[in-house]
Amino acid sequence: MSKKVALVTGSNRGIGASCVEEFAKLGVNVVINYCHHEEEAKNLEKHIKETYQVDVLTIKCDVSKEDEVENMVNTIVDHFGGIDILVNNAGVSRDSLLLDKNIKEFKRILDVNLIGTYLCSKYVGKIMLNAKQGKIINISSTNAFDTYYPESCDYDASKAGVVSLTHNLAREFAPFINVNCVAPGWVKTAMNKGLTYEQINAEKKKILLGRFAEAEEIAKVVVFLASSKSDYINDSIIRVDGGKYNA
Ligand SMILES: NC(=O)c1ccc[n+]([C@@H]2O[C@H](COP(=O)([O-])OP(=O)(O)OC[C@H]3O[C@@H](n4cnc5c(N)ncnc54)[C@H](OP(=O)(O)O)[C@@H]3O)[C@@H](O)[C@H]2O)c1
Incomplete structure (x- = not known):
């Protein structure tokens, strides 16, 4: 896989x-992308x-903003020639x-x-389709399927949407781009820093x-899906959850 170019969104910390x-x-x-925490991103770059x-x-970019995503993709292509x-x-x-x-939070x-x-797949997908090759890996969650939490109804719906998007992107971008999805269970990152000791033990x-x-x-697992070792894996959703069930 040498000298390929990988864009990982939200990559200043965690997964x-x-x-x-x-x-x-x-x-x-x-390409390290961040939205708020520049220092984490710069430390990782170093x-x-x-x-x-x-x-x-x-690159600083809010992935929810179309103009910022377009600028980020153009900057990467200017620098590396492709993605x-x-x-x-x-x-x-x-x-x-x-x-x-409230509706704003949701x-x-x-x-x-x-x-x-959707936005990153759209702008990077165009580049990959022109090159007639590429790998897209979406990060969903087991909350998309069966480990629901009422407190995260918005998050769970968004992750179910990511699964759906994976299936449609795989169809639209075939046979040139492999589109797969990883659905983690609980991972030790800042996203879970609000959990209490009791909640962690119960989970x-x-x-x-x-x-x-x-x-x-x-x-x-993400890197495996990006490598030639997984060239025949497409349109798949892979759970990486240690064997998790909704008790
Ligand atoms: N941790 C888990 O248990 C778990 C389980 C299943 C799935 N996941 C998924 O795994 C992915 C990574 O999560 P994580 O656990 O590593 O969480 P994390 O440590 O909180 O990292 C989240 C990352 O997303 C970035 N980000 C947030 N809003 C952004 C935006 N608008 N534009 C660009 N980047 C943005 C953050 O950058 P800034 O800090 O600069 O804002 C940060 O780098 C997420 O999609 C999450 O839903 C996590």
Whole structure:
């Protein structure tokens, strides 16, 4: 996979940052995208440049804004000449019950998680279709199918939308672009920093492996789906949840 170019959205920390590192280990040039936390992004860029022999571009872009996504994709193409891999990873959640959510909060979750995936796939997809090759990996969640939480009804709906989008993108972009989706269960990242000790223990009891995933454990599956090792995998949704069930 050497000297390919991977754009990982929302990659200043968490699962996205782990994807960036796993790609860099394989010699893939990487684009770090962030929305708010520039320092995290710059620190990651420094670490990747010092540790691996790859080119790194760091771009601030709110994936829910069409003009920003278009600018980000143009900047990447100007710098690298193309994009081989897109990981639609940027995501937000905000726990509160449906009756307590206002429409602005609900829409923001859909805008980042679902509209962001659509916009990045649209602008990167055009580049990949011109090149007649590419791999898109969408990050959904097991909350899309069966591990629902009423506090995250907006998030769960957005992640179900990402699954649906995966199936339609795979059809529209075939046979040139493989479009797959990874659906993690619980992962040890900042997204879950609000969970109490009791909540974490209760959730661990519903996981056959008895623990939350490390971000790298999700990233390794993403990198597999971006590699030639998975060339015949397309339109698939892969759960990476340690064996999780909704008890
Ligand atoms: N953690 C879990 O248990 C879990 C489980 C299933 C699925 N997932 C999914 O995995 C993905 C990564 O989550 P994570 O756990 O690594 O969470 P995280 O540590 O909170 O990271 C979220 C990332 O998304 C970025 N982001 C947020 N809004 C953005 C926007 N409008 N435009 C561009 N980037 C934006 C953040 O950048 P800034 O900090 O700069 O805003 C950050 O880099 C998400 O799609 C999440 O839904 C996570």
